[in-house]
Amino acid sequence: MVGSPSGQSIPEATVSRLPLYLRSLQELMDEELSTVSSERLAEMAGVNAAKVRKDLSYFGSYGTRGVGYDVEYLLLHIRRELGLTHDWPCVIAGMGNLGQALANYGGFSDRGFVIAALVDANPDKVGTTVEGVPISHVDDLDDLVSRLDIHIGVIATPAHAAQDVADRMVAAGVTSILNFAPTVITVPDGILVRKVDLAVELQILSFYQERRQAGASLTGA
């Protein structure tokens, strides 16, 4: 739990839904809709309407009965809550296919996550560029992190290299790590780590697919 501007604490589960609301609100903006009901927002984000109302209440009440929420206002507010009103320079470690895919992924820079540096341990890759960003040697992490004021590191190395890279990132001054490597890394207290498991969503799909094939009734999607 962390403190909200209003002094209320915000549950982690609520924080984890904010990106879903943000994405839904951006779609509404693209459609030039100015207001949205909690029911519609819930449907778009894939949660229930009562939860939407509860989640948004942590940020003060922006809904008007019979009218709904002001899309632009809510969008700006959630962007501010998520720290997306300024850029976050990031470093990606591991320039295999996944690292290159992440460096190319438009969805990062759109949201203010600027790929400021790329590192790899393979000298053959050092000096080449991805999307205009040169690949540096992992030994230069210290210098890059301090010079480019990087706080967020993304690990896209093979599993066996992930812990060493995490240690180097922390030593260099990185305080938040997103780990795509299929292994658990340990970090000192005070360092935030989130793990992305690309197979989680496939497992959710197979749950429903299994029931479909078994002929069970299916209403969730």
Added chain:
Amino acid sequence: MVGSPSGQSIPEATVSRLPLYLRSLQELMDEELSTVSSERLAEMAGVNAAKVRKDLSYFGSYGTRGVGYDVEYLLLHIRRELGLTHDWPCVIAGMGNLGQALANYGGFSDRGFVIAALVDANPDKVGTTVEGVPISHVDDLDDLVSRLDIHIGVIATPAHAAQDVADRMVAAGVTSILNFAPTVITVPDGILVRKVDLAVELQILSFYQERRQAGASLTGA
């Protein structure tokens, strides 16, 4: 909501946490631990203990007071619920860096998601192989899906190509789609789609990082 074997309906939120429990239980198995408390499992999965007990109650009660849950039994049961006791042949469309990374990703085949086919629209890529699987032309999707009994499709194309590929997958007989392309796709009723947004976790990190930098107290991680 879908029916459980016991006739109870299982909320989508519970389904979405099953992969987290599964991963935690697999770690416990690797450590050769035979029982686990709901508190420990909750900590590993990043949810609260009451939620763990509630979630697992949908599958019958396997916990013993003072002893905890039987790790192996629970693991097998959740694997069965998730439809992971048999293989799922999948097709990946789009063989750029992301598609290649996904085709190489060990976390899929570990969980029974066998990459049976790869397709791309670029004739230069057709005929080459990734991890021993040949890349076919997207025009062959129909034949591949029926011949290899594929029900799950993974979209890793650029945004502009995603809808066309989704349409082709559905026409070929795919009924579950995992969409990595940074765009919304629409499908007929009865087709399951889940969207992976690689930036979601980064936004959760930045929420906490923002507060850390603002000097706010931070207890969540």
